[in-house]
Amino acid sequence: DTGVSQDPRHKITKRGQNVTFRCDPISEHNRLYWYRQTLGQGPEFLTYFQNEAQLEKSRLLSDRFSAERPKGSFSTLEIQRTEQGDSAMYLCASSQQGAPGGYTFGSGTRLTVV
Amino acid sequence: AQSVTQLGSHVSVSEGALVLLRCNYSSSVPPYLFWYVQYPNQGLQLLLKYTTGATLVKGINGFEAEFKKSETSFHLTKPSAHMSDAAEYFCAVSETGTASKLTFGTGTRLQVTL
Numbered sequence: 001d002t003g004v005s006q007d008p009r010h011k012i013t014k015r016g017q018n019v020t021f022r023c024d025p026i027s028e029h030n031r032l033y034w035y036r037q038t039l040g041q042g043p044e045f046l047t048y049f050q051n052e053a054q055l056e057k058s059r060l061l062s063d064r065f066s067a068e069r070p071k072g073s074f075s076t077l078e079i080q081r082t083e084q085g086d087s088a089m090y091l092c093a094s095s096q097q098g099a100p101g102g103y104t105f106g107s108g109t110r111l112t113v114v
Numbered sequence: 115a116q117s118v119t120q121l122g123s124h125v126s127v128s129e130g131a132l133v134l135l136r137c138n139y140s141s142s143v144p145p146y147l148f149w150y151v152q153y154p155n156q157g158l159q160l161l162l163k164y165t166t167g168a169t170l171v172k173g174i175n176g177f178e179a180e181f182k183k184s185e186t187s188f189h190l191t192k193p194s195a196h197m198s199d200a201a202e203y204f205c206a207v208s209e210t211g212t213a214s215k216l217t218f219g220t221g222t223r224l225q226v227t228l
Contacts, residue, residue: 004157033215042118042204042218043158056215091157095214103216105150107157 004106006092012112013082020078021109025094029104032075034067035091036060037108043091049075050097082113116141116207120219128227133177133192135222137205140186147188148206148216149179158204164188175199200226 005024013019025032030051035043046065047057051072061067064082069075079086089108096102121136139145146165150158162173169181175198179190188205205219 031214035216040123040221042206042220043216045215045217048215093158093216097214103148103160105158110155 004092004094004104006090006106006109008109009107010110010112012114015082015084015113017082018078018080019082019111020076021090021092021111022074022076023092023094023106024074025092026104027073029094029096030072031095031097032069033093033095033103034075034077035093037089037091038087046077079111082111084113087111087113116145116209116217118205118207118217118219120205120222122222123220124223124225126225126227127195129197130194133190133195133199133224135190135203135205135224137179137188137190137219138186139188139205139207141207141209143209146208147179147181148208149173149177149188149190150204150206150218152202152204152221161190161203195224195226197226197228200224 007022033048034046037043045058046061047067049069052069064080067077089110091108093103093105117140119138148163149161161177162171164171164181172178177192202221202223204221206216208216
């Protein structure tokens with residue numbers, strides 16, 4: 001098992017453009033989480049999936065943000081009409097339901113909006 | 115609702131000195147508690163976790179933490195700091211049961227000096 005993979009590692013985009021990030025969880029994990037981390041802060045929860053169902057969304061997740069996990073495997077996070085305030089590290093994690101505390105994080109995607 | 119408070123955004127210790135990073139939590143149900151370490155431009159690495167059982171938890175790299183329910187605390191310690199311990203440390207809480215997202219503190223940056 002190669003752990004949680006995130007792609008790309010870095011993304012620089014112009015304000016107003018759309019971006020999409022991908023997360024591949026550990027294959028046997030049925031839960032997948034997205035977090036956002038800004039400089040000097042702890043990760044903030046955005047959303048999570050159990051299999052293909054999106055079970056919870058944070059109020060931080062504005063209408064410009066959408067996440068999918070179509071087949072219950074990999075997930076994508078799309079940001080439309082990016083703003084400078086979207087610049088952050090986007091972290092993905094996965095876990096297995098019923099395995100308390102078994103979260104594994106990916107290395108993150110660093111987004112810079114210029 | 116759950117929350118985490120980390121006292122001290124920056125802690126500086128001499129190499130070989132005791133490391134103590136403080137974490138207090140709030141949770142309406144019995145918590146699971148975690149400490150993660152983050153090196154620059156990297157994801158989160160689990161140091162240790164408390165789910166059930168023994169309240170003194172040992173983790174990687176010589177770190178340990180003690181769950182004190184009466185004090186709602188989960189402080190991280192290491193008897194002797196090493197230069198390689200310099201990093202950002204995050205305390206996190208999740209609720210037992212089905213609501214399993216992690217809520218993080220704002221982090222403590224540990225500096226180790228010669």
